Amino acid sequence: MGVYNFMIITIVMGLGFQARTLASQNLNCNPKDMSALQDFMRGLNTVVDGWSTNFSSNCCMWTGITCTSSSSSDDGRVIKLELGKKRLVGKLSDSLATLDQLTTLNLSQNILQGTLPQSMFHLPNLQVLDLSSNDFSGLVPTSIHLPSIQILDLSRNSLIGNLPSSVCDNSSKLQILNLAENYFSGNLPPELGNCSSLESLSLHMNDLTGGISEGILWLRKLTLLNLQVNKLSGPLNRGIGNLTKLVRLDVSSNGFTGNIPDIFHHFANLQYFIGHSNCFTGSIPSTLSNSPTLNSLILRNNSLEGPINLNCSAMISLTSLHLGSNRFSGPIPDNLPSCKRLTNLNLGQNNLGSLLPESFKDFHSLSYLSLSNTSTYNISSALRIMQHCQNITALILATNFHDEELPADPSLHFDKLKVLILPNSRLTGSIPQWMGHSSKLEFLDLSSNRLSGKVPIWIGNFGFLFFMDLSKNSLTGEIPKSIAGLRGFIDRDSSLEGPSPDFPFFMRNGSNARDMQYNKLWSFPPTLDLSYNNLSGHIWPEFGNLRKLHVLNLKENNISGAIPSTMSGMTNLETLDLSYNKLSGTIPPSLVKLSFLSKFSVAYNELYGEIPSGGQFSTFPNSSFQGNNLCGGDHALPCAPDDQHHSEPLDESSWSIINSGIFIAVAIGFAFGFFGSIICCNIKKIWLPWKNHYD
Ligand SMILES: *[C@@H]1O[C@H](CO)[C@@H](O)[C@H](O)[C@H]1NC(C)=O
Ligand SMILES: *[C@@H]1O[C@H](CO)[C@@H](O)[C@H](O)[C@H]1NC(C)=O
Ligand SMILES: *[C@@H]1O[C@H](CO)[C@@H](O)[C@H](O)[C@H]1NC(C)=O
Ligand SMILES: *[C@@H]1O[C@H](CO)[C@@H](O)[C@H](O)[C@H]1NC(C)=O
Ligand SMILES: *[C@@H]1O[C@H](CO)[C@@H](O)[C@H](O)[C@H]1NC(C)=O
Ligand SMILES: *[C@@H]1O[C@H](CO)[C@@H](O)[C@H](O)[C@H]1NC(C)=O
Ligand SMILES: *[C@@H]1O[C@H](CO)[C@@H](O)[C@H](O)[C@H]1NC(C)=O
Ligand SMILES: *[C@@H]1O[C@H](CO)[C@@H](O)[C@H](O)[C@H]1NC(C)=O
Ligand SMILES: *[C@@H]1O[C@H](CO)[C@@H](O)[C@H](O)[C@H]1NC(C)=O
Ligand SMILES: *[C@@H]1O[C@H](CO)[C@@H](O)[C@H](O)[C@H]1NC(C)=O
Ligand SMILES: *[C@@H]1O[C@H](CO)[C@@H](O)[C@H](O)[C@H]1NC(C)=O
Ligand SMILES: *[C@@H]1O[C@H](CO)[C@@H](O)[C@H](O)[C@H]1NC(C)=O
Numbered sequence: 001m002g003v004y005n006f007m008i009i010t011i012v013m014g015l016g017f018q019a020r021t022l023a024s025q026n027l028n029c030n031p032k033d034m035s036a037l038q039d040f041m042r043g044l045n046t047v048v049d050g051w052s053t054n055f056s057s058n059c060c061m062w063t064g065i066t067c068t069s070s071s072s073s074d075d076g077r078v079i080k081l082e083l084g085k086k087r088l089v090g091k092l093s094d095s096l097a098t099l100d101q102l103t104t105l106n107l108s109q110n111i112l113q114g115t116l117p118q119s120m121f122h123l124p125n126l127q128v129l130d131l132s133s134n135d136f137s138g139l140v141p142t143s144i145h146l147p148s149i150q151i152l153d154l155s156r157n158s159l160i161g162n163l164p165s166s167v168c169d170n171s172s173k174l175q176i177l178n179l180a181e182n183y184f185s186g187n188l189p190p191e192l193g194n195c196s197s198l199e200s201l202s203l204h205m206n207d208l209t210g211g212i213s214e215g216i217l218w219l220r221k222l223t224l225l226n227l228q229v230n231k232l233s234g235p236l237n238r239g240i241g242n243l244t245k246l247v248r249l250d251v252s253s254n255g256f257t258g259n260i261p262d263i264f265h266h267f268a269n270l271q272y273f274i275g276h277s278n279c280f281t282g283s284i285p286s287t288l289s290n291s292p293t294l295n296s297l298i299l300r301n302n303s304l305e306g307p308i309n310l311n312c313s314a315m316i317s318l319t320s321l322h323l324g325s326n327r328f329s330g331p332i333p334d335n336l337p338s339c340k341r342l343t344n345l346n347l348g349q350n351n352l353g354s355l356l357p358e359s360f361k362d363f364h365s366l367s368y369l370s371l372s373n374t375s376t377y378n379i380s381s382a383l384r385i386m387q388h389c390q391n392i393t394a395l396i397l398a399t400n401f402h403d404e405e406l407p408a409d410p411s412l413h414f415d416k417l418k419v420l421i422l423p424n425s426r427l428t429g430s431i432p433q434w435m436g437h438s439s440k441l442e443f444l445d446l447s448s449n450r451l452s453g454k455v456p457i458w459i460g461n462f463g464f465l466f467f468m469d470l471s472k473n474s475l476t477g478e479i480p481k482s483i484a485g486l487r488g489f490i491d492r493d494s495s496l497e498g499p500s501p502d503f504p505f506f507m508r509n510g511s512n513a514r515d516m517q518y519n520k521l522w523s524f525p526p527t528l529d530l531s532y533n534n535l536s537g538h539i540w541p542e543f544g545n546l547r548k549l550h551v552l553n554l555k556e557n558n559i560s561g562a563i564p565s566t567m568s569g570m571t572n573l574e575t576l577d578l579s580y581n582k583l584s585g586t587i588p589p590s591l592v593k594l595s596f597l598s599k600f601s602v603a604y605n606e607l608y609g610e611i612p613s614g615g616q617f618s619t620f621p622n623s624s625f626q627g628n629n630l631c632g633g634d635h636a637l638p639c640a641p642d643d644q645h646h647s648e649p650l651d652e653s654s655w656s657i658i659n660s661g662i663f664i665a666v667a668i669g670f671a672f673g674f675f676g677s678i679i680c681c682n683i684k685k686i687w688l689p690w691k692n693h694y695d
Pocket of ligand 5: 214217218239242
């Protein structure tokens, strides 16, 4: 009987659908609907594409409108209004309430503003209301009567006040509720528990306070719960184990304290537990470290402690494990290679006091490893072990290696390596030959070590390299001309980005301690940083070919000769720092063509003559030119012959960014993620130790 019924329903529905579409073409817009739409249009400052020309004609034919026939006449009633992503500007008219047959109202991704009209929340047939990604502000009406609603999305606006919990009072069909990325405040209201059909609840990026209230624990059908980036606090409610259907639970970037409750055996399908940047203490609970379903366990930036003890026989789905910036102690767990799917591993910034276990030789699934500042391991043995990991693509090992020499063992090989990050580690020796065999290298950071010798010519063989930071070492000799042939700086196709774990990376931006966060290494700007070394020779005219380079920093070397006029070919350059060298001649006027250049300095060289005028040059401060014999341009610097000896001290504010170079703390972020953890966790205030090195 069930099957039979189902078939009948299917057939009837099919017929109904056909009738409807046929009818739709002959339908005449109901006059009431027409007038409501005209009011709607008047509220906008823009015209709706496809409406203006047909203003007086049949509204059922307009773009974004779907009509259905009403039973009484051959009037067409508007049932769908779908105008997402249409660049609409203006306010919403109250008259939309007249469209009482509406089932779908989608005005997402426009530039609509003002408050949300009360009437819109009283549409008896509305199933989908999507007003996300607009500029709506003010309070959401308190009286809501949407008995048919299934999807309600008000995310990415500027709404304020308490969460509109009354939406749940008479909305038993609501499945998806998205109120994320607004300014909602107050507690999680218990009334949310009345949304008994809710499967997906997104409240992230608001100003919500308090704990996870009882109401939410009634939502037994929830598969997704996003509460990240709020001000929630207190212990994580044990009752959350009642939400047994959860697939994704994100409570990150709140102020949760205390132990993580040992309730993870209740979840039959949990794949993501994201709890980073809270104040969790204690150890990883055993139901969590035995979860067979968990794919990502992201707990960085908390105050968790004790040994890391995962049961890899149980954790058969674990792919990403991020425990960086905690207080874990004990050895680096040697059983991790038996977590057979583990691909991304970050244990950085803990107190794991041991050498890298020999068992890591068999860590064949491992692709990303960060062990920055984590233990007193030995760089030669770490590299000797890691070269056996056949899938390793990113190695982040920064720590204090106490003047250990970067091993030169020619038999080392990392065939698949794309990312090598070893800054600030007090490594000595020269850049070893074996690195040259990692032909897939895209990202190399060896900055702030004590490396000496030359920049090897074979660096030019890295066909994919787009980020190279060798700054703050003691490198000598010429800049190899082969760098001017690096494809990654010439015609990098940034669409070819590799996969990257959901770990944040940081790039140091100026001395104001604000770091830019990149969620992928591949979104870093193409950079060549050789500053603070002892490089000599000239800037090759061929550097002008490096069209895709964004940052070129050669500050504080011994580079002489002229600035090649061909550098105007580096059309994407944003930062060019050639200060504190021995460059002579004039500044080529062609450089005014560099239209993206926002940071520029040639200070303290042996340049003379007129500063080019126009283009970005009118925006650079005088300090960009001082310490030379330069004059004129847009800068009204007098051309007095002995001017350069009396220049003012550097203007700190305008200098801060260039002065510290574009300072990479990639590894730091990857591994550490600690900035700011002072607020509630009472974590030691950690500072970048080399930050003041040259500032
Ligand atoms: C205007 O309306 C007519 C039918 O009334 C329709 O064929 C035409 O596509 C409409 N034009 C636009 C731009 O929507
Ligand atoms: C609303 O429209 C946008 C843009 O057309 C679309 O991406 C989105 O999925 C729609 N929303 C719903 C709930 O269907
Ligand atoms: C919910 O429905 C009940 C009865 O159907 C009604 O009395 C009540 O006013 C409704 N509440 C809201 C907020 O619409
Ligand atoms: C809504 O929730 C409140 C508090 O949890 C409860 O008292 C009330 O009965 C619920 N209303 C409905 C219609 O379920
Ligand atoms: C959650 O489950 C526990 C038992 O595991 C029960 O005692 C508690 O009442 C439940 N809470 C809610 C809100 O359902
Ligand atoms: C670490 O967590 C604190 C809050 O506990 C937060 O303020 C800070 O931004 C987080 N740092 C990072 C890098 O995520
Ligand atoms: C580890 O997991 C396996 C498989 O689930 C289980 O048999 C074993 O008892 C667990 N060991 C510990 C110490 O919990
Ligand atoms: C190594 O990587 C390849 C491709 O990324 C993948 O197919 C393979 O399963 C990985 N090997 C192991 C042992 O995980
Ligand atoms: C490494 O950790 C130690 C103590 O845990 C800390 O003092 C030091 O500043 C950290 N180094 C970096 C680069 O963060
Ligand atoms: C590192 O380990 C190697 C053996 O793998 C050993 O020869 C070397 O002395 C160690 N270096 C330091 C600084 O402990
Ligand atoms: C550096 O940070 C400042 C704000 O502190 C920001 O205005 C500037 O755009 C940032 N620089 C870059 C290169 O992003
Ligand atoms: C830099 O190199 C020059 C030779 O090119 C040498 O005279 C000078 O001592 C070096 N300076 C430093 C700080 O190593």
